[in-house]
Amino acid sequence: MINLIILPGDGIGPEIIKQISKILKSLNIFNIKINIIYSYIGGISIDKYNIPLTKKTINLCKNSDAIFLGCVGGYKWEKYYLKPEMGLLELRKEFNFFANIRPIKCPFKNIDFIILRELNGGIYYGKPRGISKQIINNIPTWYSYNTEIYNEQEIIKIARLGFNLSKNRKKKLCSIDKSNVLETSKLWRKIINYIHNYYFDVKLKHIYIDYSTIELIKNPYIFDIIITSNLFGDILSDECSLLTGSLGMLPSISLNNKSFSLFEPCHGSAPNIAGKNIANPVGTLLSLVIFFEYVLNNKFISNKLYFSIFKTLSLGFGTLDMKNYLNNFKLVSTDEFGDLVNHFFLIND
Template sequence: MSDIFKIAILPGDGIGPEVMKQALKILEKIKKYINKKIFIDNYVVGGIAINKYGNPLPKKTLYGCENSNAILFGSVGGPEWDYLPLNKRPEKGSLLKLRKHFNLFANIRPAFFYKNLSILSPLKEKILNKGFDIICIRELTGGIYFGVPNGRKKKGIDEYAFDTEIYSRLEIERIAHIAFNLALKRKKKICSIDKANVLNTSILWREVVTDISKQYTSVKLEHMYIDNAVMQLMKNPSQFDIILCSNLFGDIISDQCAMITGSVGNLPSASFNHDYFGLYEPSGGSAPNIAGKNIANPIAQILSLAMLIEYSLKERNIAQKIKNAIQKVLDLGYRTKDLFTNSKNEKIVTTDDMGTLIMQSII
């Protein structure tokens, strides 16, 4: 096994470069704890790449990603490029292309909340007191977003539109294995989401996930309809540990998981292929309206780095050091503008200051 680990750094647009700078502060600090030599290379992607090369995913960037062990992604997009056709805009032309190129079929989004930020959550205090730490695992390359045929037909009163949801046994099996293997490292509990009382794809989904569960006898599997799942997330999120979803249902559930935490600015994500090659990125967007103001929240980008360290470098203890440092800084009352609630002892800090404070708190 090589003692060299290469990370492709893709800061992107908007607040991407600002928050990426903070993640790289953390990476520099924790290098000494890692048993591999870490090398990073920066590449342009998204709107800035369009401006420079006329392509949101230049060949040099793609080649750099291919020759790396993991990708740390910032964010892309903004109104500056909205005039372009959809497939040439930063989002579809870079991020979605990377997902397709590397076959990143498994999306993992943690959802947890910091107790000292509970006021930001829409949930009642009695619900939050139970706490929650959820991972949503979403199938990312199949389902209704990619099924054919799709389109629109006819005109006037007879006009109609249609989409097709297709799932193969292989697609369901591989995402299920990701979920069950992760469950073995956590509470050994999975809730699989479907609509098996209505949809044929959900019937197959439930059958295949049940079959796979027989290979993981120590993991408890529960099935839940999507409509009930969104209600249960609001009523008692603490009942969930790992939630396994199709592409469409995962899109819905992961956003609701983010909302109940109170701030999407604190949430990272990762996307993997069958070799566990990963692309790590914040769950939020490029926020061009606050770009360059040094007020963006870098926590999601820093936690995306922590996920890279945990899943790609297999250094769970070091990832926990980063999480502990974030908790310590928040416990001391430091807040970026989006987290500020005007509560006693809170202190607003800049993006740069928040990154430095977290870096200094890593022990």
């Protein structure tokens, strides 16, 4: 029995999570049973408990085999000191999710590469940080500061994972940094080069972050595994949503050293469309594809769900954000898209 905790979160989170719930219920016909527990994170947790992540939710996660997350955040909590996103950052820190794997895959364009993002260090966690006031030219002036920090152990862990992923694919690794300016990137490149000595059969290439933003859109076919820092990985993977058609198309898995995992789409909570039943559930459904392969170790079910999603898209069915990327586009709601995928998933072929 697999214990899965689901954290729908805020905004469109509950709507997209609903679509994977349909697939999970359908697993009964394959004699696969998953014990599902629901809990709160983000803004809805602030509303209920005054904090974005409770100890109860953390303990439920500790007693689970994997976590599935919708998304967090929204306009409602912008003026709060405690932001919904702090719950997600705390969750990553609590379970030491040091790596985030984001597949950038579009079968319609033959695009297939992975962004490996360091997830537990860098500027999102560095201290000191804050907003303060000082006197400049006799004028009281607000200023803010964040600190980018990496140590060699953090870089070694993500580097080893990057090289190992490369060995199982095309044996090409591209490291993206800003080592001509940033000290953290200088250390990053030095450690990556050192670890490369143990993976001599993998071809290593370094690219600066500014140039990579051009190459990823101009010539995405040259990439296979991309490894980069927390901040750069966050930005680049969102940029690469243009290659797949929509930010709603990107799945992800976060890992720690104990093979415990967190699954989530790469997009945000999209509060402007929440409750309208028009959100794109593909990134969430594809995250479930990864869950089936990584946690259930069941490639048959994983492939069956992937081809059910692909078939739905190939027939032209899509939510509003996919309008300009699908041939013979047929507009469907979030629920209708999930129903179509589930229909194809249940068909024996």
